[in-house]
Amino acid sequence: xxxxxxxxDKPRPAERSRFKETWRNLRRSPSGMIGLTILVTHLVxxxxxxxxxxxxxxxxxxxxxxQSPSWEHPFGTxxxxxxxxxxVLMGGRIALVITLTAGVLAITWGGLLGIVLGFxxxxxxxxxxxxxxxxxSFPSLFIYLLVISALxxxxxxxxxxxxxxxxxxxxxxxxxxxxxxxxxxxxxxARARGExxxxxxxxxxxxxxxxxxLVEYAMRWSWMLLSFSSLSFLGFGVTPPTPDWGxxxxxxxxxxxxxxxxxIFPMLALGTLVIGIxxxxxxxxxxxxxxxxxxxxx
Amino acid sequence: xxxxxxxxxxxxxxxxSRQGQxxxxxxxxxxxxxxxxxxxxxGESGCGKSTLGxxxxxxxxxxxxxxxxxxxxxxxxxxxxxxxxxxQFRGKRVALxxxxxxxSLTPTIRVGAQIAEPLMLHLGYGQAxxxxxxxxxxxxxxxxxxxxxxxxxxxxxxxxxxxRVVVAMALAGVPELLILDEPTTxxxxxxxxxxxxxxxxxxxxxxTTMLYISHDLGVIARVSDRVAVMYAGEIVxxxxxxxxxxxxxxxxxxxxxxSIPRVSKSSLPQSMPGRPPAPGEHEVxxxxxxxxxxADETCTxxxxxxxxxxxxxxxxxxxxxHHWKRVAGAEVSRQVQDLRARAKHIVEAEPxxxxxxxxxxxxxxxxxxxxxxxxGEPEPPRTVSDITLTLHRGETLAxxGESGSGKSTIARTxxxxxxxxxxxxxxxxxxxxxxxxxxxxxxxxxIQLVFQNPDASLNPxxxxxxxxxxxxxxxxxxxxxxxxxxxxxSLERVRLSAPYIYRFPGQMSGGEKQRVAIARAFAAEPDMVxxxxxxxxxxxxxxxxxxxxxxDLQAGRGxxxxxxxxxxxxxxxxxxxxxxxYQGRLCEVGPVEQIYTPPYHPYTETLLAAxxxxxxGARARLLAKDVQEAEPPARGCxxxxxxxxxxxxxxxxxxxxxxxVAEGHTICCHIPLEELLASQDxxxxx
Numbered sequence: 001x002x003x004x005x006x007x008x009d010k011p012r013p014a015e016r017s018r019f020k021e022t023w024r025n026l027r028r029s030p031s032g033m034i035g036l037t038i039l040v041t042h043l044v045x046x047x048x049x050x051x052x053x054x055x056x057x058x059x060x061x062x063x064x065x066x067q068s069p070s071w072e073h074p075f076g077t078x079x080x081x082x083x084x085x086x087x088v089l090m091g092g093r094i095a096l097v098i099t100l101t102a103g104v105l106a107i108t109w110g111g112l113l114g115i116v117l118g119f120x121x122x123x124x125x126x127x128x129x130x131x132x133x134x135x136x137s138f139p140s141l142f143i144y145l146l147v148i149s150a151l152x153x154x155x156x157x158x159x160x161x162x163x164x165x166x167x168x169x170x171x172x173x174x175x176x177x178x179x180x181x182x183x184x185x186x187x188x189x190a191r192a193r194g195e196x197x198x199x200x201x202x203x204x205x206x207x208x209x210x211x212x213x214l215v216e217y218a219m220r221w222s223w224m225l226l227s228f229s230s231l232s233f234l235g236f237g238v239t240p241p242t243p244d245w246g247x248x249x250x251x252x253x254x255x256x257x258x259x260x261x262x263x264i265f266p267m268l269a270l271g272t273l274v275i276g277i278x279x280x281x282x283x284x285x286x287x288x289x290x291x292x293x294x295x296x297x298x
Numbered sequence: 299x300x301x302x303x304x305x306x307x308x309x310x311x312x313x314x315s316r317q318g319q320x321x322x323x324x325x326x327x328x329x330x331x332x333x334x335x336x337x338x339x340x341g342e343s344g345c346g347k348s349t350l351g352x353x354x355x356x357x358x359x360x361x362x363x364x365x366x367x368x369x370x371x372x373x374x375x376x377x378x379x380x381x382x383x384x385x386q387f388r389g390k391r392v393a394l395x396x397x398x399x400x401x402s403l404t405p406t407i408r409v410g411a412q413i414a415e416p417l418m419l420h421l422g423y424g425q426a427x428x429x430x431x432x433x434x435x436x437x438x439x440x441x442x443x444x445x446x447x448x449x450x451x452x453x454x455x456x457x458x459x460x461x462r463v464v465v466a467m468a469l470a471g472v473p474e475l476l477i478l479d480e481p482t483t484x485x486x487x488x489x490x491x492x493x494x495x496x497x498x499x500x501x502x503x504x505x506t507t508m509l510y511i512s513h514d515l516g517v518i519a520r521v522s523d524r525v526a527v528m529y530a531g532e533i534v535x536x537x538x539x540x541x542x543x544x545x546x547x548x549x550x551x552x553x554x555x556x557s558i559p560r561v562s563k564s565s566l567p568q569s570m571p572g573r574p575p576a577p578g579e580h581e582v583x584x585x586x587x588x589x590x591x592x593a594d595e596t597c598t599x600x601x602x603x604x605x606x607x608x609x610x611x612x613x614x615x616x617x618x619x620h621h622w623k624r625v626a627g628a629e630v631s632r633q634v635q636d637l638r639a640r641a642k643h644i645v646e647a648e649p650x651x652x653x654x655x656x657x658x659x660x661x662x663x664x665x666x667x668x669x670x671x672x673x674g675e676p677e678p679p680r681t682v683s684d685i686t687l688t689l690h691r692g693e694t695l696a697x698x699g700e701s702g703s704g705k706s707t708i709a710r711t712x713x714x715x716x717x718x719x720x721x722x723x724x725x726x727x728x729x730x731x732x733x734x735x736x737x738x739x740x741x742x743x744x745i746q747l748v749f750q751n752p753d754a755s756l757n758p759x760x761x762x763x764x765x766x767x768x769x770x771x772x773x774x775x776x777x778x779x780x781x782x783x784x785x786x787x788s789l790e791r792v793r794l795s796a797p798y799i800y801r802f803p804g805q806m807s808g809g810e811k812q813r814v815a816i817a818r819a820f821a822a823e824p825d826m827v828x829x830x831x832x833x834x835x836x837x838x839x840x841x842x843x844x845x846x847x848x849x850d851l852q853a854g855r856g857x858x859x860x861x862x863x864x865x866x867x868x869x870x871x872x873x874x875x876x877x878x879x880y881q882g883r884l885c886e887v888g889p890v891e892q893i894y895t896p897p898y899h900p901y902t903e904t905l906l907a908a909x910x911x912x913x914x915g916a917r918a919r920l921l922a923k924d925v926q927e928a929e930p931p932a933r934g935c936x937x938x939x940x941x942x943x944x945x946x947x948x949x950x951x952x953x954x955x956x957x958x959v960a961e962g963h964t965i966c967c968h969i970p971l972e973e974l975l976a977s978q979d980x981x982x983x984x
Contacts, residue, residue, distance in 0.1 A: 185755035192713040192734050193772055193822070194742035203768075207759035 025287035032283020038276030042092060049090050055083035057090045057243045066259045076261035078252060087243040088265045094238055098155060099224040102162035107217045110167030114174025115205050119182055132171050140165045141230065148236045162227060166220050173216050177209040211288045218281035222274045229270055245270045303475060303507050304331035304354060309367035311349055311358060321578035322365060323349050325531040328604065336501060336508040338522030340515055342574055342837040346531040347511045351477045354509065355392055356384050389416055393468035397480040399460035403452040409463045410448025416470050435466040440496045458489035476508045482517060486700035488922045491908035494520050515558055516910030519543055520917065524613060527551045530575050530585035537615035539914040547607055547617045547626045549590045557842035559867040561909045562982045566871045569843035573807055592621045648691045650826055650858050651712065656721035658682040658711050679930045682707050682882035694859040696873035698866060704882030705862040709828045713747050743773040746819035750831035752811035756803040762814050763799045769822040788817040792847060809840035820851060826858040833868060845872055866909050870894055878902045880937050881930035888963030894982060897974035899965045900943040907981040919981060945969060
């Protein structure tokens with residue numbers, strides 16, 4: 001017998017876990033590390049801000065209206081005499097909680113539906129995708145305003161409306177990513193074995209499109225932050241006097257000429273957070289090999 | 299006296315790996331090529347053949363570095379040229395013919411214009427002269443109707459015709475050296491035979507020096523005067539083709555020759571233990587030592603040098619081995635493993651699967667089909683038609699045919715991935731015309747599939763443990779620990795050690811992955827396994843191991859195989875019965891030994907004649923016409939358009955019925971059996 005016993009117990013040096021590999025690639029990207037640093041700073045501030053704010057962000061003091069930045073109030077005060085720094089530090093909390101929650105919901109339902117549609121194909125896929133196309137033809141801000149003016153504004157409604165509109169776009173992404181795998185033989189093998197649709201979707205397809213969904217989640221997150229801040233800006237988001245960047249920009253925009261600090265600091269906060277997320281998400285995509293143009297030849 | 303055209307001296311080329319260290323893919327390669335000679339460069343994937351071929355164009359793949367050594371072409375240092383000089387040099391003096399012709403042509407430009415471009419750009423041809431020269435070149439490569447074909451777009455040509463276009467393009471500049479990098483890999487054998495015949499003729503006419511790179515020893519034997527065998531970035535043996543194939547002196551060359559299945563032998567090929575080292579893995583001593591039966595301590599500590607063992611006329615025979623004298627003296631131990639001599643349990647009385655007049659089509663179904671009929675569009679011919687076959691318990695039935703013959707389609711239908719559109723498929727009391735999802739669990743378990751490409755058939759995000767867990771979860775009621783134990787023992791059955799259970803497919807070689815795919819199929823304890831080209835994507839030495847593994851598993855388990863292959867030699871080694879298919883129609887069915895002896899169906903005959911056996915100087919004797927077949931003919935014999943033995947209108951009009959040669963052997967042809975027998979030689983040994 002010419003038996004070939006292949007014994008090669010030690011993994012080759014090139015092999016590492018995927019998580020480590022991604023992290024290693026991410027660390028080599030300067031823009032990714034800058035983005036990640038900004039993002040982590042924002043998250044840490046959001047978590048610990050109640051402990052570090054110098055003043056209560058909702059405390060009104062009529063004696064210090066519209067003061068320019070000083071040692072007592074580094075970000076100045078607004079027209080109610082509230083401390084700018086404290087409000088900026090606290091102003092991202094609600095936006096972050098709502099958008100993160102909405103993002104998880106959106107990626108879950110949109111992602112799963114997209115994978116199922118990509119796998120099943122046929123008439124169901126065709127019909128649902130045409131509905132998705134129809135929904136995507138409405139500007140999302142229009143839908144937000146329509147729903148909020150009909151149902152009123154609350155955290156739950158904001159989360160739902162953000163997750164529904166963003167989830168629809170995710171369906172497309174997840175379906176497209178799935179189509180690259182459904183024609184592969186491991187799916188044919190699973191079908192021939194007689195696996196249930198749920199098993200194929202959750203165990204065979206989901207692990208393969210997970211990377212795409214993760215990056216999409218990060219991208220969607222920054223979009224939702226902007227959407228949420230736009231709603232606050234328009235007065236449909238957070239109710240005053242709760243500190244919120246969108247709301248602060250709206251409240252102080254009339255005094256941009258005489259007291260620019262009132263709107264500039266929340267703008268900077270929102271801007272850096274969105275840029276940080278985008279940089280980190282881009283680098284993550286490249287680190288996971290989703291961006292083919294950046295691939296090394298070997 | 300013949301001049302030395304190419305001189306490569308101790309060439310070492312490295313690439314920077316992802317981890318940042320330099321990995322040498324070519325090590326100390328020395329090579330001399332004389333004018334007018336054809337050198338065959340042979341070796342398994344990843345041994346550095348292509349890197350060496352490209353180096354002779356003065357080209358390194360991105361990330362490559364010249365680490366040491368020199369490469370001269372007619373006195374010109376290839377790595378000392380400026381980019382302008384290289385541009386002049388390439389195409390004019392040296393030309394490359396790549397593997398995939400379809401990909402190297404621009405889809406939106408007519409092929410004639412693509413051949414004419416270098417003529418007008420580099421050689422100063424005018425419009426009309428270039429057009430004339432294009433037709434002349436296409437005639438040289440045996441393109442039928444050259445003037446018509448020149449006006450076609452790449453997608454309008456068949457794979458073989460495209461390869462001819464690329465050859466013509468390379469010849470346009472009248473190069474002194476032609477580098478052919480696997481030019482016929484991926485083509486059907488009959489097409490390959492045509493291309494090889496054309497290449498031979500071109501060589502005789504133009505006396506061009508050729509470097510022919512291939513993994514296929516049979517092809518190399520057909521075209522080369524001299525052969526160089528590569529292993530792990532080194533040339534290990536270099537000499538006249540007759541000597542390398544006749545009396546190989548390096549243990550690797552010997553192993554390689556023993557591991558290819560021969561169409562003239564019914565025994566299983568002999569496999570080599572182990573696997574080739576990954577680039578950078580090997581450090582000191584002989585790279586082949588871990589797999590070598592002759593190895594001793596010297597081999598693992600001292601680098602072998604390139605020694606001249608003897609001279610054949612002017613050509614020296616070079617070997618890189620410490621023990622070549624011992625190897626040359628040793629008997630060629632060919633352990634004959636005849637599968638049919640093993641204890642096999644073919645139960646003829648018990649048909650496992652019966653196909654009765656099965657038709658399969660990829661045409662639209664349901665509403666789409668209705669619409670098509672309503673619009674008055676004719677129904678396209680069925681992809682697979684009128685297949686009647688029986689697979690018995692414990693036997694191996696091979697389906698052979700070239701690409702597009704419907705082999706895989708039939709397997710997919712039996713697996714329940716594609717319902718047939720007519721006919722009946724039964725397995726005992728079960729109805730197999732149902733798709734997999736609608737079959738009872740027990741039936742799903744009994745039929746398992748192994749695919750051609752393990753990269754596609756194993757989920758890249760699952761570990762081996764998860765992969766083997768899937769069938770166990772589905773078909774058996776086992777605890778987590780029991781499943782783990784089962785998986786480990788399945789791995790051991792396919793001769794992989796237990797630690798492999800934690801690996802991802804990306805961390806294994808092609809052969810190891812295919813073993814895992816086989817282990818997954820056998821984990822279900824099936825009655826039959828559909829093997830769809832399971833060895834086609836593997837290197838020959840790995841193929842031999844997988845074939846032996848399949849034979850052993852069958853002997854132990856009594857499963858039946860539906861073995862799908864395009865390779866007549868592999869089929870002869872493993873099959874009990876063979877069904878030859880052309881364009882989805884049966885040509886011949888019979889016991890394996892009868893298929894390989896006359897009388898043959900004309901298609902079987904051309905297939906067998908086209909198989910390149912590793913015998914230097916052999917050539918194909920009978921050729922089917924090289925025509926592009928878009929779809930099967932609506933009437934008559936499926937092989938009518940390419941048949942070399944066509945007898946007339948009857949072939950176009952009437953579907954040939956089966957003529958019974960012996961019990962269980964049927965040939966579907968209009969030519970009477972006596973006439974076939976009288977006109978046919980034994981194409982294998984003859």
